[in-house]
Structure formats: structure tokens, C-alpha cells
Amino acid sequence: MTDVAQKFRSEPFSTTDEGREKFNRLLKRRYAAEARFKMWGIAAVSVAVVFLILLVGSIIYQGSTAFLTTKINLEVALDPAVIDPQGSKDPAVIGAADYNAILRAAMQKRFPEVEGRGPTRQMMGLISSGASYELADMVKADPGLIGQTIKVEVLADDLVDQFRKGFMDRNLPEAERKLNDFQIGIYDKLVADGSLTAALNTELLTGGDSREPESAGLWGAVMGSFFTLVVTIGIAFPLGVMAAIYLEEFAPKNRWTDLIEVNINNLAAVPSIVFGLLGLAVFLNFFGMPRSAPLVGGLVLALQALPIIIIASRAAIKAVPPSIREAAYGMGASKIQTVMHHTLPLSMPGMLTGAILGMAHALGETAPLLMIGMVAFIVDVPGGFASPATVLPVQIYLWADSPERAFVEKTSAAIMVLLVFLTFMNAIAIYLRKKFERKW
Amino acid sequence: MPSYILIATILLLSIIGFYMGRSTALARNGGKTKGLHSLPGYYGYYTALWCALPALLVAGLWLIFENSIIDGMVVAGLPAEITADRVDLFMTDVRNFVANGSISGEVTDTLRAAAARYVSLHDYSGLALAVGALAVGIIGLYFAQSRLTPQLRARPRVERAVMIALMAASTIAVLTTVGIILSLVFESAQFFAKVSITEFLFGIQWSPQTALRADQVGSTGAFGAIPLFTGTLLITLIAMAVAAPIGLMSAIYMSEYADRRVRSVLKPVLEILAGIPTVVYGFFAALTVAPFVRQLGQAAGLDVASESALAAGVVMGVMIIPFVSSLSDDVMTAVPQAMRDGSYGLGATKSETIKRVIIPAALPGIVGALMLAISRAIGETMIVVMAAGLSANLTANPFEAVTTVTVQIATLLVGDQEFDSPKTLATFALGLVLFVVTLCLNIVALRIVRKYREQYE
Numbered sequence: 078m079t080d081v082a083q084k085f086r087s088e089p090f091s092t093t094d095e096g097r098e099k100f101n102r103l104l105k106r107r108y109a110a111e112a113r114f115k116m117w118g119i120a121a122v123s124v125a126v127v128f129l130i131l132l133v134g135s136i137i138y139q140g141s142t143a144f145l146t147t148k149i150n151l152e153v154a155l156d157p158a159v160i161d162p163q164g165s166k167d168p169a170v171i172g173a174a175d176y177n178a179i180l181r182a183a184m185q186k187r188f189p190e191v192e193g194r195g196p197t198r199q200m201m202g203l204i205s206s207g208a209s210y211e212l213a214d215m216v217k218a219d220p221g222l223i224g225q226t227i228k229v230e231v232l233a234d235d236l237v238d239q240f241r242k243g244f245m246d247r248n249l250p251e252a253e254r255k256l257n258d259f260q261i262g263i264y265d266k267l268v269a270d271g272s273l274t275a276a277l278n279t280e281l282l283t284g285g286d287s288r289e290p291e292s293a294g295l296w297g298a299v300m301g302s303f304f305t306l307v308v309t310i311g312i313a314f315p316l317g318v319m320a321a322i323y324l325e326e327f328a329p330k331n332r333w334t335d336l337i338e339v340n341i342n343n344l345a346a347v348p349s350i351v352f353g354l355l356g357l358a359v360f361l362n363f364f365g366m367p368r369s370a371p372l373v374g375g376l377v378l379a380l381q382a383l384p385i386i387i388i389a390s391r392a393a394i395k396a397v398p399p400s401i402r403e404a405a406y407g408m409g410a411s412k413i414q415t416v417m418h419h420t421l422p423l424s425m426p427g428m429l430t431g432a433i434l435g436m437a438h439a440l441g442e443t444a445p446l447l448m449i450g451m452v453a454f455i456v457d458v459p460g461g462f463a464s465p466a467t468v469l470p471v472q473i474y475l476w477a478d479s480p481e482r483a484f485v486e487k488t489s490a491a492i493m494v495l496l497v498f499l500t501f502m503n504a505i506a507i508y509l510r511k512k513f514e515r516k517w
Numbered sequence: 518m519p520s521y522i523l524i525a526t527i528l529l530l531s532i533i534g535f536y537m538g539r540s541t542a543l544a545r546n547g548g549k550t551k552g553l554h555s556l557p558g559y560y561g562y563y564t565a566l567w568c569a570l571p572a573l574l575v576a577g578l579w580l581i582f583e584n585s586i587i588d589g590m591v592v593a594g595l596p597a598e599i600t601a602d603r604v605d606l607f608m609t610d611v612r613n614f615v616a617n618g619s620i621s622g623e624v625t626d627t628l629r630a631a632a633a634r635y636v637s638l639h640d641y642s643g644l645a646l647a648v649g650a651l652a653v654g655i656i657g658l659y660f661a662q663s664r665l666t667p668q669l670r671a672r673p674r675v676e677r678a679v680m681i682a683l684m685a686a687s688t689i690a691v692l693t694t695v696g697i698i699l700s701l702v703f704e705s706a707q708f709f710a711k712v713s714i715t716e717f718l719f720g721i722q723w724s725p726q727t728a729l730r731a732d733q734v735g736s737t738g739a740f741g742a743i744p745l746f747t748g749t750l751l752i753t754l755i756a757m758a759v760a761a762p763i764g765l766m767s768a769i770y771m772s773e774y775a776d777r778r779v780r781s782v783l784k785p786v787l788e789i790l791a792g793i794p795t796v797v798y799g800f801f802a803a804l805t806v807a808p809f810v811r812q813l814g815q816a817a818g819l820d821v822a823s824e825s826a827l828a829a830g831v832v833m834g835v836m837i838i839p840f841v842s843s844l845s846d847d848v849m850t851a852v853p854q855a856m857r858d859g860s861y862g863l864g865a866t867k868s869e870t871i872k873r874v875i876i877p878a879a880l881p882g883i884v885g886a887l888m889l890a891i892s893r894a895i896g897e898t899m900i901v902v903m904a905a906g907l908s909a910n911l912t913a914n915p916f917e918a919v920t921t922v923t924v925q926i927a928t929l930l931v932g933d934q935e936f937d938s939p940k941t942l943a944t945f946a947l948g949l950v951l952f953v954v955t956l957c958l959n960i961v962a963l964r965i966v967r968k969y970r971e972q973y974e
Contacts, residue, residue, distance in 0.1 A: 107866055114868035118770025121763045122783055125842075128835050129790055135805050136797070319686035327683065339960075341690045346889060346959040347952065348896020350923050351697060354948040357930065358700030365584060380693050387690070413676045441794025444898035444923070448930050470796040470899075477800045477903060485804065492797050499792060 136496075140489025146278035146291060147238040148230040149204060149267060153183045155216060157224045172217050176209035177201075180231065188263060199260055203267075205232035207292035230276065235290040235483035237264060241273065244482060281490060285456045286472065290483030293476070295491055297458045301371055301451070301466030302440060302498075304459060308375020309382055309439050314432045316379075317386030318421075321428075324387070325394040326416055345384035352381045353448030361449060368450035369465040377445050382435040389431020393424035426513030433506040437499050443470040469495045523576060523647055527654050531569035534658045538564025538665060546667040555672035563671045566678055567661035572654035579646045587638045591631055599627065611635055701952055704945035711939045712740045717946060719743060723909035723920075725929060725940045740943055742950070744909035748919030752830045752901060753894045755915055759834025760894075761887055764841025771842070772849045773871055784843075791839035799903030802832035807904055814916055822918040824906040830915065833900050837890045844889065844966075848882025849875055851970065881969040888962035892955040898923040922947050 157164070160174040184200055185191065191200050208231035215229070216222055236255050239245050251257055256264070267273040284294025320341075328334040356377035360366045366373050397420050405415040446452070451467050452475060459466035467475070473495065476488040542560030546553050553560075591611065592604055599607050607628070614624065614632045665671075709717070720741015767787065771780050807828035814821030821827070852875050860870040876883070906918030907928060926944045 107869070111866045111868045114871070115770070115774055118766050118774055121766030122770055122787075124763055125767060125790060125835070125838050126783075126786055129786065131805075132793070132797070132801050135801065139804075316686045316689055319683050320689065323683035323687040327680065328687070337687055337691055339963075340694050342963055343956060343959050344690055344694060346892060346955065347697070348893075348898070348923070348955055350896065350898045350926055351701075351948055351952050351955075353930075354926070354945060355693070355697045355700055358704060358945070359696055363700075364581075380689075383690060383693070411672065411676060413679055437792065441792075441796070443794065443796045444902075444927060447927050452931055470794050473796050473800065474899065474903065477796075477803065488800060492800065495794065495797070499794070503792065 133496075136489045136492050138489075139486055140491075140493045142242050143281060143486040143490035144278050145242075145275045146280065147233040147241050148274050148276045149233050149237075150228060150230055150272035150274065151180070151183045151187065152226055153179060153212065153229050154186075154226045155179065155223050156182070160216065160223050161220075166220055168217055168220075171220060171223075172213055174213070174216075176212045176216075180204060180209060180212065188266070191263075196259060199257065200263055203234055203237050203260060203263060205234050205289060205291045207287065207289055208232050230274065232280070232291050233273070235481060237273075238291055239483050240264065241275070242486075281487070282494075285458050286454060286467070286475075287456060288454075290479070290481050290487055293484075293487060295469070295472065295494055297455060298467050298469045298472035298491075299494075301374075301455075301459050302468040304371035304462050304466060305374040305378060305446075305468055306436055306440060308372055308462060309378040310432065310436055312376065312379040313382040313386050313435065314428075317383050317432070317435075318390050318428055320383075321387050321390030321394060322416055322421070325391050326420065327412070341384045341387055345388065348444075349381060349442055350444040350448065352377050353445030355380070356445060356449045367463055367465075369453045369455070369467070370463045371459065371466045371468075372462040373449050374446050374451050374466075374468065375462070377449060378439040378442055381442065381445065382439050385435040385438065386428075386432050389434065390424070390428045393427025393431065394420060396427060397423045423515075426509050430506045430509045433502055433509070437502040437506070440468075440498060440502070441470055441495065443474055446471050447474075469498070520576070520580060523650060524573070527569055527572045527576070527650060530572070530651070530654045530658065531565040534568035534661070535561035535565040537658070538562075538661060541662055542665045542667070542669075542671070545665060553667050554670050555675075559671040559675050560665055560669070562675045563669070564658060564661040564665070566675065567657040568654050569657075570678075571657045572650045575653045576646060576650040579642075579649070583642055583646070587635065587642060590638055591635050594634055595631060596627060607631070697952065701945055701949040704942055705949045708939060708942035708946045711942070716740060717742055717943075721911055723925075725925070725943055738939060740939065742922075742947065744911040745920060745922050745925055745947070746950075747911060747913070748826070748905070748909065749895055749921040749923075751826050751913060751915065751919055752833065752905060752921055753891060755827060755830025756834035756837060756894045757887070757891060759831055760837040760841050760890060763834075764838045764890070765845055765883065767838065768842040768845040768849060769871055772846045773867060773875070787839040787842055790835065791843075793836075795836065795897060795899040796903070798832050798836050799899040799901075802828050802900055802904035806832050819916055821916040822906065824904060824918040825916050826905060826919045827915040829901050829904040832904065833894055833897055836897070836900065837893055840893060841886055841890045844886035845879070845883045848879045848886065848966070848969065851882070852878045879969075881965050885962040885966035885969070888958050888965075892958035892962070895958075896923065896951060896955050898927055902927050922951050926951075 156179060159178055160176075161167075161170055163170070181197065181201055184204070185197065188200060191197055211231060212229065233241075236245070240247075240256055240261075245254060245256065247254070247261060264273070280292055280294050282294065283296050284292060285297035287293040324334065324337065328337075356373060360373045360376055361368060401419050401423065402415050405419050410418065446468060451471050453465055453467065454475070455465050455467055457464075469491065473488055473491045476484045476491060539557045539561035541564075542553060543550070543557050550557060588608060592608065595604070595607070610628060611631050612635075614628060615635055717740050720739065721743045722739040722741045723744050724739045726738065767783075771783055775783060803824075807823060807825065810825055810828045810831075811821045811823055814825075856874055856878060857870055860874045865873065901921045901924050905924055906920050907924065908918060909920050909925075910917055912919060926947050929940055929944045
């Protein structure tokens with residue numbers, strides 16, 4: 078007789094009223110415990126969901142303002158005496174002219190009451206230091222403008238932008254404000270006559286990085302991410318698929334393949350920063366590859382993505398039923414022909430899905446790229462695989478570290494851009510999976 | 518010629534080789550497919566491989582050794598005034614001069630001459646490489662062409678080459694591990710030549726910033742890693758205190774209670790948490806959670822550091838929730854239905870079945886999942902870099918700032934590095950510790966999970 082049966086025998090089922098009541102009480106308690114347990118489960122899931130909502134919500138809340146920027150409308154007299162005194166029409170001369178002086182003249186004309194060096198400098202502080210370059214580019218593109226008085230929209234300084242968006246309290250004591258009373262006075266005048274406008278922040282998506290928050294853009298980082306991922310997928314996908322084919326279709330079951338298998342599983346769980354150390358020691362120090370280059374970043378991420386792609390590809394190959402292979406063998410195909418003509422094409426959608434997910438993972442990776450110098454401050458948009466570059470997540474890290482208030486919204490906006498890319502990649506993966514999913 | 522154009526040319530040559538090989542084999546068989554040992558395409562592949570592989574091999578070896586050979590030749594041509602101990606510095610100057618046209622120091626005639634020699638050697642080398650590699654490719658092509666007969670066993674030969682390539686690809690993972698181990702051990706050995714292992718593993722003071730001048734106070738730096746280990750442990754503990762209960766309960770709810778529709782919504786939502794880049798969590802931790810924790814602490818009359826271990830730990834915990842939940846979900850669904858049915862048959866409620874039958878049965882798998890989660894928490898970098906502190910405090914107080922192994926690796930290696938200072942080398946020793954610890958956790962956890970799976974299969 079088993080223990081359980083013994084237990085039940087010692088407490089026989091009671092049919093008395095007292096016994097039934099005891100039983101009902103017990104049952105009630107057990108059902109209450111049941112409901113409590115289920116509630117804990119719901120609570121746990123809710124905590125995770127609420128956290129996700131908080132995370133995404135706070136980023137959208139903080140970042141949405143970054144897509145608008147503040148511009149100041151100015152009437153600028155493009156004085157030939159300043160820009161091109163000799164009338165040479167040489168782009169080098171035109172480009173090197175003192176456009177700050179022109180902007181200063183325009184502002185002084187606009188506010189004749191401002192006199193003296195100090196107040197003028199404070200007034201000019203409202204305009205972005207990138208504005209003179211903007212003007213230079215405009216004149217270089219159309220030298221016919223020289224001598225005319227044109228209306229331009231110049232970028233306002235990030236402090237003005239933050240002030241307009243309400244992130245700075247004008248009621249604070251002057252010493253605690255980054256804009257002083259005099260500057261706010263000019264600001265109010267600009268607002269009053271409508272020359273301060275909000276414009277779409279095209280610079281954010283098309284520009285390179287900058288120390289000035291108002292002219293810092295993401296395009297350099299986006300291109301850097303693009304080059305890096307091209308290298309990553311170019312290396313990791315073929316190698317991963319080949320390794321998966323070998324392990325799944327050809328490898329004999331022995332110690333060596335066991336070792337490879339254990340290795341791949343472990344490699345998938347090695348901290349990403351260790352891959353950064355590997356890249357630093359091997360690619361940079363041993364092979365002497367260039368620092369900060371998408372080539373090296375791509376190599377490091379490829380090694381990191383390899384196990385993910387191998388595991389996904391093996392699952393895809395495993396899903397192809399043996400009958401396909403047997404039919405091919407029956408027709409006289411060799412093993413490699415069977416793989417190349419049947420197994421591989423049939424498992425390709427699954428492999429691609431895995432590869433895209435691996436790439437999405439690589440796109441968000443930051444730590445190993447810090448190790449190989451992709452954190453450098455780079456203004457130029459990278460033009461190739463060997464030119465210094467940074468990537469989106471590292472750009473986020475860099476901006477998050479910047480002290481200016483304006484970089485907070487920039488960082489959030491950059492995160493939104495990154496999340497859009499990630500969502501897009503995951504959507505493709507899901508679409509592929511849905512479209513090519515096959516029930517054998 | 519830039520190397521990618523060279524590679525493209527070689528590949529183009531091998532494509533030509535493919536068509537040449539195919540038509541030659543057919544022509545030598547009188548234009549018929551019948552009688553050829555292999556399909557005509559295989560003769561094409563055979564020729565293409567003979568064309569591309571030797572040429573690529575030559576190009577690859579050349580590119581690997583080019584720099585050191587040219588450096589050696591430039592060094593050999595230097596006048597005697599550049600003594601052996603100055604050669605490295607001088608060569609760096611030469612490279613910078615060639616790359617940027619200027620160097621920080623004075624441009625001497627010797628430098629100019631060496632730079633000119635360097636440039637001309639590189640030009641020659643590039644030319645020789647292009648000519649050499651293409652010549653090897655063409656020779657390979659003609660060699661293969663001359664061997665093409667209808668009897669040539671082209672398919673087995675091509676397939677053998679493919680097999681070798683497949684095998685080589687499968688060893689990359691092993692090579693990566695070997696590379697990691699070698700680079701970590703090699704650099705760590707250099708570190709341990711300067712700082713003793715016992716000081717590193719058991720010292721309780723960590724201040725790696727060495728002074729610039731020898732007579733400065735504290736110029737030796739202190740490399741006792743205990744504060745880093747305890748800091749890592751503290752943050753990991755906080756993270757697991759968040760992730761383990763929430764992850765487990767979510768897994769239980771989703772695998773046992775939620776019906777299919779709810780599950781199909783909740784599972785992807787949790788996976789989104791896993792897909793968010795860690796840098797985003799770091800930003801959220803530093804900007805939203807840390808100030809919130811600080812305010813909360815102040816309201817409760819506690820002194821909370823602005824970079825408290827608590828904020829970083831909690832956010833990290835949230836990050837690994839999906840990790841815990843999906844793994845334990847897997848192991849719980851693997852528990853055979855018969856065991857559930859048996860429990861229900863005895864009159865147990867659902868929660869009693871879960872607590873008394875499913876969790877004990879799935880326990881090894883759950884432990885494995887938690888160990889993998891711990892290993893992930895230990896190795897996590899960006900959240901702690903952005904939200905945890907830099908100062909190595911030896912404390913168990915979650916409201917204080919602590920630093921972790923990964924934070925130190927990341928911050929010590931960002932910026933200028935000199936590869937003989939203990940400060941830089943220390944990061945590799947830390948990396949080695951990190952690698953060994955996570956590897957042990959992973960191996961044990963994977964073994965537990967695997968064994969557990971076999972038990973019910």
C-alpha cells in the first residue's frame with residue numbers, strides 16, 4: 078500500500094456536517110490560494126508590460142520635441158566687400174569669408190539699440206555657431222547672391238530652442254538661467270514680430286555629429302551602422318550557413334563535433350564586451366587594422382552574431398523532412414547536390430529570418446564597439462569601410478553622456494530612430510517567417 | 518590597386534574560368550554531355566576554383582605580411598643615427614607623415630627619405646601583388662584547362678573542395694574561442710608580470726589611474742579587484758531579485774494559465790523587452806530611474822547616490838526578465854502532460870499542481886535558466902556603464918554607487934591607450950575573470966538543461 082493511500086485511509090472522507098464544513102473551508106482556502114497564485118502571475122506580467130510602456134513612453138515623450146527646431150528669420154545683406162572684395166568669384170575665397178561678421182551686421186541692423194561688444198556678443202549667442210557655415214554654403218552654391226539682401230532662416234542656438242520648447246523657466250533667478258534677461262528680451266522681440274519660427278529638424282536626420290546640439294545629426298551614425306552591418310552580414314551569414322550545413326548534414330558524431338557544438342552554445346553566451354577585447358587584441362593590435370573603422374566593428378559583430386546564425390540555420394535545416402533528401406538520393410544525387418539543390422533552398426527562408434534577427438541584435442550592440450575605438454567624435458559622414466565611423470547605439474551613448482540639456486531630447490530622438498530600424502528589421506523577419514512557413 | 522578591386526578582378530577571372538572550363542570539357546567530348554564523367558558545370562567549377570583559390574591565397578598572404586616586410590626594409594635602410602630603441606617611434610612618425618603629411622615633431626631629412634622609401638615600396642608592393650596574384654590566377658586557369666578530359670572526376674573534386682570549406686566554416690567558432698582565450702591570457706600574463714595575481718584577486722583597493730610622473734603620490738596605482746567583484750555581485754543580486762520572481766511568475770502564468778490568445782499577445786511583448794538595445798536601458802536607467810530612486814530615497818530620509826547600484830540593478834533585472842521567462846517557459850512546457858493529469862486526477866488545483874509537481878519536475882531546468890541569466894547580468898555592460906558609478910566602493914549598500922568589472926573594462930579602454938601600462942593590461946585580466954566566470958556558469962547551466970531535457974524526452 079502506497080504512502081498516499083495510507084494518508085487517505087487515516088483521514089476517512091467524512092459525511093457528517095462538521096466534516097463537510099471542514100472540507101468546504103479547506104476547499105475555499107485552496108481556491109483562494111489558487112486565485113492568489115494566478116493574481117501573482119498576472120501581476121508579474123503586468124510589471125513587465127508596465128515597465129515596457131514606461132520605457133517607450135518616456136523616450137517618445139522626451140524625444141518627440143527633437144524633431145522640431147527653432148529658426149530665426151533674418152534679412153542678411155551679403156556685402157561684397159566682406160565676402161569677395163576682389164570680385165574673384167573663387168569658391169575658396171567665398172567659402173573662407175567672415176560670415177559671422179555678416180550675421181552680426183544683420184542682427185545689429187535688426188536691433189540698433191544694442192551697442193557695445195558685450196551685449197552684441199550675447200545677442201549673437203542666440204544664433205547657432207553653425208549658422209555662418211550654413212550661410213557660406215548657401216553663397217557658395219549661388220555666388221550670384223553676393224551684393225543682394227536676402228531673407229534667410231538661420232538656426233537658433235540650442236538654448237533658444239530649449240527655451241522656446243519650455244524646458245527653461247524664465248522665472249528662475251537670472252544666475253541660474255543659461256539665458257540672461259537681456260537675451261530673453263531680444264528673444265521676446267523676435268517672437269513678437271514673428272521672426273522666430275519652429276521648423277522641421279532636417280539636420281537631425283541628415284547631418285553628421287556636432288558639439289553643438291542644434292546642428293548635431295544622425296546621418297553619420299546611420300551610415301556607420303550600415304557599413305558595419307554590411308560587413309557583419311557579409312561574413313557571418315555565409316560562414317554561419319556553411320557551418321550549420323556541415324554540422325547538421327555531414328559532421329560525424331565524434332568528440333570534435335561535440336566540442337564544436339558545446340563551443341557554439343557557449344560562444345552565444347559570452348559577454349559582448351569580451352568580443353570587444355578580442356577585437357582590440359587581435360584585429361587592432363595584432364593585425365594592425367584601423368581604429369574606429371566599420372570594417373573592424375563588422376568583424377567583431379560577425380564573430381558575435383555567428384553562433385546566433387548557426388543555431389537558427391541548424392533549426393531551419395532540421396525542419397526539412399528527410400523524405401526530401403531520400404528522394405534526391407533516390408534520383409542519384411550526391412550528398413552535396415542534395416544539400417545545394419534541395420535542403421538549402423528549402424531552409425533558406427528560415428536561415429534568412431535567423432540572420433535578420435542576428436543583424437537586429439548586432440545593430441543594437443554597443444559595448445564591443447567601444448573597445449575598438451568606434452566612440453571617437455566624428456563629424457564627417459563615413460564614406461567607406463575603412464573610414465572612421467560611429468554607429469547608432471554608440472552615438473546614443475555619446476549623446477547621453479553630453480551635459481547640454483538639448484542632448485537629452487536628441488538622445489531620445491536617436492533612440493526612436495534606432496527602435497524604428499529594429500522594428501523594421503523584426504517586421505521583415507516576421508513577414509518572412511509567416512510567408513514561407515511550411516507545414517510538412 | 519585597392520585590394521577590393523583586386524579581389525573583384527580575381528573573382529571575375531574565375532567566372533570567366535567557369536565558362537571556359539565548361540565549354541572546353543564539352544568541346545573535348547565532341548559537344549555531347551554523354552560520356553563526360555560529371556555534369557559540364559562541374560568542369561566549370563573545377564576550373565574556377567583552380568583560378569580563384571591560389572590567387573586569393575597569394576593575395577591574402579601578401580596582404581598579411583606586406584606591412585611587416587616593408588617596415589623591415591625601411592628600417593634596414595635607416596642611417597645608424599636612428600638607434601634600435603628609437604626605431605618604433607620613428608616608424609610611427611613615418612606612417613603618420615605618410616598618412617597626414619605632417620607629424621607632431623620636427624620633420625627631418627631622414628624622415629622625409631624614409632617616408633619616400635616607404636611610399637615607393639608600398640607602390641611597388643601593390644603593383645607586384647596585382648601582377649603576381651593575377652598571374653597565379655591565369656596559371657591556375659590554364660593548368661585546370663590542360664587537365665580537362667571527359668574522364669576527369671570533376672564532381673568529386675569540386676565536392677571535396679566544398680566539404681573542406683564547410684568544415685573550415687564550422688571551426689570558426691572554435692577559433693573564435695581560442696582567439697578569445699589566447700588574447701586574454703597573453704595580455705593578462707603581461708599584466709601579472711607587473712602586478713601579482715594575489716594582489717589582483719584579493720586586494721581591496723582599486724585605483725588604476727597611474728600618475729604621469731614617477732615622483733607623484735600614488736604613482737603605482739592599486740589593482741585589487743575585490744571592490745569590482747563585490748560591486749558586480751551586488752548589482753547582479755539586485756537584478757536577479759527583480760528578474761527571478763517576475764520572470765518565473767510570468768512564465769508560469771503564460772505556460773499554465775493564459776489561454777492561447779493572451780499568450781500570443783504577451784509573449785511577443787516580453788520579447789520586445791529582450792530586443793531593446795542595452796544602451797536604451799542604460800539611458801533610461803541613468804535619466805529616469807536613477808533620479809526617481811534618488812527622490813524616493815530622499816522622501817524616505819535615505820541618502821541615495823545619484824548613480825546608485827539599485828537603479829542600475831533594477832533596470833538590468835527588467836532587461837533579463839524575458840530571458841528568465843522564456844527559458845523557464847520552455848522547461849515547464851517540457852514537463853509531460855501525464856504528470857499534470859496525474860496531479861489533477863488526485864484533486865489538486867492548478868496552483869497546487871504547479872507548486873508541487875511542475876516546479877519540482879522542472880527545477881533543474883529553472884536553475885539552469887537562472888544561471889544563464891546570472892551570467893548575462895554579470896557580463897552586461899552598457900546599463901552599468903551609463904547608470905552605475907566609476908568609484909570602486911567596497912560596500913553592500915544598494916543605495917551607494919558601486920562599479921563593476923565591465924564598467925572598468927569599458928572606461929579604461931576608451932580613449933588613449935598605451936599597451937604597456939598596467940592600467941590598460943588590467944582590463945584584459947578583468948576580461949579573463951569575466952570570461953572564466955561566465956563560461957563556467959554557462960557550461961554548468963547548459964549541461965543541467967541538457968540533462969534535464971533528456972530525462973523527459
